[in-house]
């Protein structure tokens with residue numbers, strides 16, 4: 001006989017309001033993830049929270065529950081309907097929005113563009129972009145300005161890199177070219193999503209009850225967030241359309257470019273309907289990649305340079321490792337992928353920044369059927385019992401806390417809140433449940449919908465990190481405090497200067513001095 005749902009028995013923080021639940025509190029956290037950390041410490045890795053209109057949610061960082069929802073269950077825990085509609089508002093009918101069989105088709109078409117072999121070919125491009133960026137920094141230092149807002153330059157560089165690798169398109173953002181698209185990306189989330197008005201929270205919570213055919217129309221709402229999302233989507237699709245038309249003039253067999261869009265365009269003429277994307281899907285895919293593929297690497301790199309600036313001993317160790325490898329190569333030779341992969345400490349620092357600063361801090365899912373979820377980390381219920389299994393009903397919403405899982409002491413050790421790349425040099429594997437696509441982290445999610453771009457990012461992170469650390473000593477300025485803000489992605493801002501937007505000012509000097 002089916003057991004009753006036991007979500008009610010979970011402990012959790014009292015909700016300040018029935019109408020809005022914990023939503024406002026979660027959106028205005030002083031720093032992204034602070035509540036997740038505090039609550040999982042107090043109530044255990046699985047707890048209940050309240051959404052709008054009194055709806056009960058489960059917030060979890062439990063590795064077995066995450067594995068069950070994201071991995072073992074395939075498509076049985078789709079994205080929350082309101083979250084998915086917001087994705088559609090921003091990126092259209094691309095892979096991040098698609099679900100079930102449609103998603104499977106998208107993934108099948110996209111996968112060939114993201115194989116390691118394909119991506120390794122992008123390394124020289126990442127290296128030359130990184131080197132153009134560091135030349136700008138050298139010019140700035142020589143001109144007497146040692147404070148570099150690294151996130152500004154990283155955003156431009158990664159935009160150039162994604163433009164060329166994904167579209168074969170030159171934004172020339174590093175050279176200071178302003179494009180409507182780069183401007184649109186800059187202001188996509190500024191001053192809207194973190195502090196949405198109560199009406200918008202309540203309105204979005206009702207989206208699950210609106211049939212999709214009607215819900216689609218919300219994209220035309222006149223308020224700021226909706227307008228910005230619409231503008232971004234229209235711009236990117238417009239650029240993609242121009243490029244597709246250009247490519248259509250080149251006979252397929254003569255088109256030797258290996259960019260993502262060429263691969264997608266080829267799918268458009270595939271005979272197999274399971275491998276075909278229609279034109280709107282291809283255009284949406286490009287909006288998706290533009291969004292998912294540029295800021296994420298820039299934000300992660302900013303956080304890495306921040307941590308290296310605060311931990312000079314690790315920075316020196318990384319530089320020595322790179323210089324040691326450089327010393328063994330004939331001068332003027334670029335590092336290959338095999339060289340980059342051999343930098344054990346550098347790669348441990350990259351894993352550590354992905355662990356400590358996951359730029360997507362929460363994933364939202366809903367159960368499409370009743371289910372029983374085993375807990376790896378049992379919790380104490382409101383009536384003092386130990387709960388080892390969570391019994392849920394169809395429609396149960398989940399907040400999957402990527403940031404809290406990445407800091408679970410039971411997985412990462414007692415210093416899980418601290419920066420310590422050495423943990424990746426000697427990981428006690430027996431303590432960990434195997435989840436995620438990389439290094440047992442939740443940062444790239446897991447399972448059928450895990451990040452398709454994780455290898456792309458890793459190569460980009462490796463190329464940029466090596467270029468910067470080999471060339472510069474990084475010092476974190478004493479007189480500022482950096483905040484982790486959840487603005488769509490988790491980005492750095494200077495405390496007291498939030499109105500200036502994303503920034504990470506660091507003091508740089510030439511490493512060889």
Ligand code: HEM
Pocket residue numbers: 095096097107288289292293294296297300358359360363442443444445448449450451452453454456457
């Ligand atoms: C540090 C860098 C990155 C992080 C932390 C990251 C994280 C994630 C996460 C957490 C998801 C799952 C989202 C969800 O289920 O709602 C995801 C999906 C995705 N990511 Fe990334 N990502 C990164 C870089 C990239 C790059 C560089 C690209 C493209 C070049 C990319 C393309 C995608 C796509 C297309 C999806 C959707 C996959 C699907 O639904 O099948 N990501 N990413």
